[in-house]
Amino acid sequence: MTTTTTDLHALEAHAAHNYHPLPVVIAEAEGAWVTDVHGRRYLDALAGYSALNFGHRHPTLIGAAEAQLRRVTLTSRAFHHDQFGPFCSDLARLTGMDAVLPMNTGAEAVETAIKLARRWGYRVKGVPRDQATILVARENFHGRTTTIVGFSTDPDARDDFGPYAPGFRQVPYGDAAAIEAAIDDTTVAVLLEPVQGEAGIRIPPAGYLREVRRITHERGVLFLADEIQSGLGRTGTTFACELEDVVPDVFLLGKALGGGVVPVSAITARRELMDVFTPGSHGSTFGGNPLACAVGRAVIGLLETGEFQARGRELGARLAAGLHALPSDKVAEVRTIGLWAGIELVPGRPARDVCERMLANGVLAKDTHETTVRLAPPLVVTESEVDRLVEVLADAIG
Structure with missing residues (x-):
């Protein structure tokens, strides 16, 4: 050509x-x-x-994909397949969590985390139905679905795609005191990028993530860490949260989890949080498919060497x-x-x-x-x- x-x-x-x-x-x-x-x-x-x-x-990732292509590429979650359990186990071990929900794209991982936080808020925290709020940072980038762009401050991403979903409040990035002041009885989660990627590699002040973790723990609010760009080795650690020895309630992963071969994303969390999802409450035809799981397992294997x-x-x-x-x-x-x-x-x-x-x-x-x-x-x-x-x-x- x-x-x-x-x-x-x-x-x-x-x-x-x-x-x-x-x-x-x-x-x-x-x-x-x-x-x-x-x-x-x-x-x-x-x-x-x-x-x-x-x-x-x-070569390790291509080899994993080629081997799986010869076996089975898709079953849907209507059935079990032999790569799913090992992938979830491997990713749970990598993140230090005990439950995994695979999806496809980063935006899907964000939407999944939003759903988890809201359902947890209603069923566990006791927030009145349809009143849950989530705090987000200005200049954020979490994806391009209509829900997500509704809480963006980027006019190119946001303008003329409304009406927007309610339930989100913006605070300045890097300002832990603003988060603490904005939390009220309806707040179910704080959703943050540990480093803001699309905003131009915006790095928060030292101690910010530790303060966010302290505040969310003390106020009974979930900390959702969007590590879709910052995670999986990019910042010199497996996750950017590790730079301040912080463990969020939920990791949001994507991009490099598919190794540039197939789209793979996931959220990981403690079992008691993830169990707010019940059969039929969330799903994806391609999420957790055999090809994605095989490649994802190979990615995790590369990361485990350090x-x-x-x-x-x-x-x-x-x-x-x-x-x-x-x-x-x-x-x-x-x-x-x-x-x-x-x-x-x-x-x-x-x-x-x-x-x-x-x-x-x-x-x-x-x-x-x-x-x-x-x-x-x-x-x-x-x-x-x-x-x-x-x-x-x-x-x-x-």
């Missing part, structure tokens, strides 16, 4: 215009690198918004050192945690332009909120590739 640059218009002729991709057409990928239809290679510094933490086509978390810490430190050397007259702020970074440009320097210049020099990155370049290279990236990434970014900033 050959595709010219002008064919980019043909590629989108029948597609909805809900994305504004960079002008590249990827045909192959392996590890930290992708190859376009012209044979040009690019270092992938986005990794599918952290869905590709283990790189493209990791290798990828260590790479996140060590290579993240190298990335941070390089980024903090960028010129202060062109970069307003650098935010890094593990192998994850948001580079805030000074006003008047569009991040999209920087990403297009990086593309021209063989590195894929993506802008967010107009002035932020975000970086999330796969955890298989090498030291020299991290150095190359910083060099290309520095040249693109000019």
